[in-house]
Amino acid sequence: MSAFPSDYNPIPFDHTYVLYDPNDIISILSVHLSLLPIYVMVFYTSWFLITREIEPVVVVGGHLVGEVLNKIVKRIIKQPRPDFHKEFGSGSFSLGYGMPSAHSQFMGYFAAYFICIVLFKVKHLRRYQRFLGCAFLVVASILVASSRVYLLYHTVQQVVVGVMLGALLGLVYFIATTFARDIGLVDWVLSWPIVNYFYIKDSYFHCYQTFRDEYDTFLRSKSKGSIKKV
Amino acid sequence: MDYETKLVFQVGLLLLPIFVVALRVLAILPSVGLGSSNKDLKSISDITSGTGSSIMVLLGSGGHTGEMMRILSNVDLSSVRRTWVVSSGDSSSLVRAKEFEDKYQQNGKTCKSSEYLTLYRARKVGESLLSSLNSTVRSFVDTVNQLRKLPELPSVLLLNGPGTSVPLAYILFGMKFFGLCNTRIIYIESLARVNKLSLSGLLLLPISDRFIVQWEQLYHKYKRAEYYGILI
Structure with a gap:
């Protein structure tokens, strides 16, 4: 029966492999929080495919840098996961190590980058709207980080280091992309024939439109269409 | 623990x-x-508004100096302290600056004092990469030492693109970082640049508070660039 070669040694895919207790409501919630980074990645993809904005690509670039950084730091610190998941992904490059938590780092980056966006890029928001946006991002990160601890994949310390590292990366990446846009690096990428072919644009930088602007444009074009000359 | x-x-x-x-x-x-938000300033002569301010003008070499002096000929700088910065060995720029100052003296108006700084040159035209790296480091150290001797750091730094402007601007940006000064950096790209920014321009764009270009093509290409027509 055993058709597998003896050296076949599968490991769980980091962000998706989640063991939980189906009879515990908090455990079920934690599963979805643990999968939130995956949902967010799906969101980026849709965002890019539908709007053809370069912004999601820029953000995902930062996430990829974060993932590589996470694997390297895990290798350096070599801190084991909590006892229950000690064998999680053992034999892989770095899954066996638990510090810093990749999920927490993902969310730390996510929160830091988008807090910068909410504070510096989206100019029309009112004070309370900015506050709510930032609060939502912070709470989301804390919840995801807690889910990792609750499901026994990480210790509190590993999660804290993950969030710190991610938040720093988000901040630095925001500054780096601001520079890149300023000196026209992003515009240069947009001028590539292959990028051009898919009509990819950067209206987040050049001509940011609020939902209200878009709605007004809609109203205007709608009313134009309804007037019929006899 | x-x-x-x-x-x-x-x-x-x-x-x-x-x-x-x-x-x-x-x-x-x-x-x-x-x-510092300064979008309310609309013309070049507005940069000197506000009393007690001081302006530092960098005179690069030949063409850059000529352009800068022609831009400044339309501006009354008598109400601000002026610091002229020239590269070492560039006596002609120094002469141009002194001529400019002499005009103020002849008019007999009450005008603020002026000063001259001579900086070690960052990169000679056509110098090799390695030796220009060495001279850039030397120019950095030299510039910091010179700036420390000034009675006060300028409130406006006016640049128009010679190689010396990069270390000078970044040093002042570094001092701003530590809260030592609040210098607004104003960069005017050379008239010779039509479709592409100079290397200095590209390097200084992110830290310039105002970035002025003299051709519409550049204005459309770079979001933060401002365009008021040809200034010289």
């Missing part, structure tokens, strides 16, 4: 300085838009 908790504090202490530096850069970076 167990080993892992200690690790948290160690990583935290390691990351904290980088975090603080990043936050400070974010706060003073003009391209982020939190830096």
Whole structure:
């Protein structure tokens, strides 16, 4: 029966492999929080495919840098996961190590980058709207980080280091992309024939439109269409 | 405290300085838009408005100096302290600056004092990469020393693109980082640049509070560039 070669040694895919207790409501919630980074990645993809904005690509670039950084730091610190998941992904490059938590780092980056966006890029928001946006991002990160601890994949310390590292990366990446846009690096990428072919644009930088602007444009074009000359 | 908790504090202490530096850069970076807001200034002559201010003008070499003097010939700088910065060995720029000052003296108007700084040159035209690296470092050290001798750091730094402007601007940006000055950096790209920014321009764009180009093509290409027609 055993058709597998003896050296076949599968490991769980980091962000998706989640063991939980189906009879515990908090455990079920934690599963979805643990999968939130995956949902967010799906969101980026849709965002890019539908709007053809370069912004999601820029953000995902930062996430990829974060993932590589996470694997390297895990290798350096070599801190084991909590006892229950000690064998999680053992034999892989770095899954066996638990510090810093990749999920927490993902969310730390996510929160830091988008807090910068909410504070510096989206100019029309009112004070309370900015506050709510930032609060939502912070709470989301804390919840995801807690889910990792609750499901026994990480210790509190590993999660804290993950969030710190991610938040720093988000901040630095925001500054780096601001520079890149300023000196026209992003515009240069947009001028590539292959990028051009898919009509990819950067209206987040050049001509940011609020939902209200878009709605007004809609109203205007709608009313134009309804007037019929006899 | 167990080993892992200690690790948290160690990583935290390691990351904290980088975090603080990043936050400070974010706060003073003009391209982020939190830096000094001065969109209300509309013409070049407005840069000198406000009493008690001082302006530092960099005179690069030949063409750059000529352009700068022609831009300044339309501006009354008598109400601000002026600091002229020239590169070492560039006596003609020094002469141009002194001529400019003499005009103020002849008019007999009450005018603020002026000063001259001579900086070690960053990169000679056509110099090889390695030796230009060496001279850039020397120019950095020299510039810091010269700036420390000034009675006060300028409130406006006016540049138009010679190689010396990069170290000078970044040093003043560094001083702004530490809260030592609040210099607004105004960069005017040379008239010779029509479709592409110069290397100095590209390097200084992110830290310039105002970035003025003299051709419409450049204005459309770079979002933060401002265009008021040809200035000279």
